[in-house]
Amino acid sequence: MTSQNVVVADRNSGINLAIAVHVTNSSIFTTAAQKPPAAPGGYISISRKKLLKNLEISGGARFNAWVDSMRTSSPTHVKSTPSVNDDHCSWILHHPSALEMFEQIIDASKGKQIVMFLDYDGTLSPIVDDPDRAFMPKQMRATVRKLARFFPTAIVSGRCRDKVYNFVRLAELYYAGSHGMDIKGPAKGSKYKKGSEGVVFQAGSEFLPMIDEVYKELVEKTKTTAGAKVENNKFCLSVHYRCVDEMKWSGLAQVVKSVLKEYPKLRLTRGRKVLEIRPTIKWDKGKALEFLLESLGFANCTDVFPVYIGDDRTDEDAFKVLRERGQGFGILVSKFPKDTSASYSLQEPTQVMDFLQRLVEWKRGSLSRPFEGLR
Numbered sequence: 001m002t003s004q005n006v007v008v009a010d011r012n013s014g015i016n017l018a019i020a021v022h023v024t025n026s027s028i029f030t031t032a033a034q035k036p037p038a039a040p041g042g043y044i045s046i047s048r049k050k051l052l053k054n055l056e057i058s059g060g061a062r063f064n065a066w067v068d069s070m071r072t073s074s075p076t077h078v079k080s081t082p083s084v085n086d087d088h089c090s091w092i093l094h095h096p097s098a099l100e101m102f103e104q105i106i107d108a109s110k111g112k113q114i115v116m117f118l119d120y121d122g123t124l125s126p127i128v129d130d131p132d133r134a135f136m137p138k139q140m141r142a143t144v145r146k147l148a149r150f151f152p153t154a155i156v157s158g159r160c161r162d163k164v165y166n167f168v169r170l171a172e173l174y175y176a177g178s179h180g181m182d183i184k185g186p187a188k189g190s191k192y193k194k195g196s197e198g199v200v201f202q203a204g205s206e207f208l209p210m211i212d213e214v215y216k217e218l219v220e221k222t223k224t225t226a227g228a229k230v231e232n233n234k235f236c237l238s239v240h241y242r243c244v245d246e247m248k249w250s251g252l253a254q255v256v257k258s259v260l261k262e263y264p265k266l267r268l269t270r271g272r273k274v275l276e277i278r279p280t281i282k283w284d285k286g287k288a289l290e291f292l293l294e295s296l297g298f299a300n301c302t303d304v305f306p307v308y309i310g311d312d313r314t315d316e317d318a319f320k321v322l323r324e325r326g327q328g329f330g331i332l333v334s335k336f337p338k339d340t341s342a343s344y345s346l347q348e349p350t351q352v353m354d355f356l357q358r359l360v361e362w363k364r365g366s367l368s369r370p371f372e373g374l375r
């Protein structure tokens with residue numbers, strides 16, 4: 001095992017972190033000092049470009065940028081070579097574990113209202129082959145329920161709102177489905193904003209007939225590709241290729257692109273082994289986050305501390321908004337280094353659950369200590 005002690009600054013929260021990074025053959029982990037040194041000896045500056053270059057998976061010519069990016073969309077092929085370990089080491093310094101940094105995070109939120117934004121797939125539920133069976137573990141559900149008692153909480157998902165609601169089944173939450181294009185306030189008793197039950201917002205309803213049409217066309221045209229699955233997310237569509245033979249990915253991407261040629265008002269983005277089709281409107285998970293903060297009455301507040309946890313490219317829009325606002329921070333759920341605007345990282349949904357649980361316990365404890373209860 002090799003270890004390195006460094007001090008890094010989080011650009012968003014301004015927190016200086018003293019971190020020891022330990023690299024073994026099979027894993028990389030960090031331990032954070034409770035109190036950073038008064039005068040940091042030197043900040044580590046790591047080129048993101050270099051990091052990503054080293055992580056490129058395809059060895060040959062970039063014959064097809066689309067297929068390349070389909071491969072990198074969920075980098076399960078990354079090997080544990082020394083240089084990858086170095087890169088992971090660099091990455092974790094800039095995106096330390098939110099669990100390791102829990103105390104510092106809590107300190108940064110002092111005097112502010114924490115508002116929680118949670119992505120669904122890969123964040124609250126583990127990634128599985130069949131999108132219809134991405135159930136949320138019971139324990140996670142219980143944790144999110146407790147979380148919502150203490151903090152306003154929203155689920156922000158690429159899924160259609162009804163579908164993600166059926167997985168989560170907690171009426172006291174806000175739900176933003178279809179990448180934030182379809183938002184609804186709590187169906188029952190949210191104590192955070194009177195009248196928030198009435199919050200309903202839809203962006204891009206005029207695209208619904210077009211989305212339906214493209215859905216039918218894609219189902220028809222992809223039915224000969226074994227393993228491909230088209231999911232109707234109401235305001236957007238997902239073409240899944242997780243179960244498609246890698247040799248067929250290029251062909252599938254061609255089919256999708258040829259269908260979309262006829263629909264210039266729709267655009268294609270990529271998620272984890274999924275091609276996502278949505279209207280070309282300027283609305284995304286970042287806009288949804290801003291809309292929800294406004295609905296909760298925090299539009300121009302300085303005493304709000306939004307925390308967004310997500311694992312996918314579409315979550316980057318929300319991470320960016322938080323950076324731009326200089327409020328709260330994003331947590332990327334990933335086992336691998338990824339270019340991200342998130343400040344912290346967690347490796348998988350079980351760590352997300354631990355983090356949420358710690359928030360609940362901290363809040364519960366602080367309420368029993370009257371002075372801290374004012375937070």
Ligand SMILES: O=P(O)(O)OC[C@H]1O[C@H](O[C@H]2O[C@H](CO)[C@@H](O)[C@H](O)[C@H]2O)[C@H](O)[C@@H](O)[C@@H]1O
Pocket residue numbers: 119120121122126127128129130131132134156157158159231233237238240242271272273274276312314
């Ligand atoms: O914003 P999210 O809630 O993360 O939704 C993004 C996509 O998530 C789902 O697909 C992903 O999870 C599936 C189940 O684990 C997995 O099979 C798939 O490969 C992943 O991409 C969902 O099915 C998509 O519609 C969402 O766009």
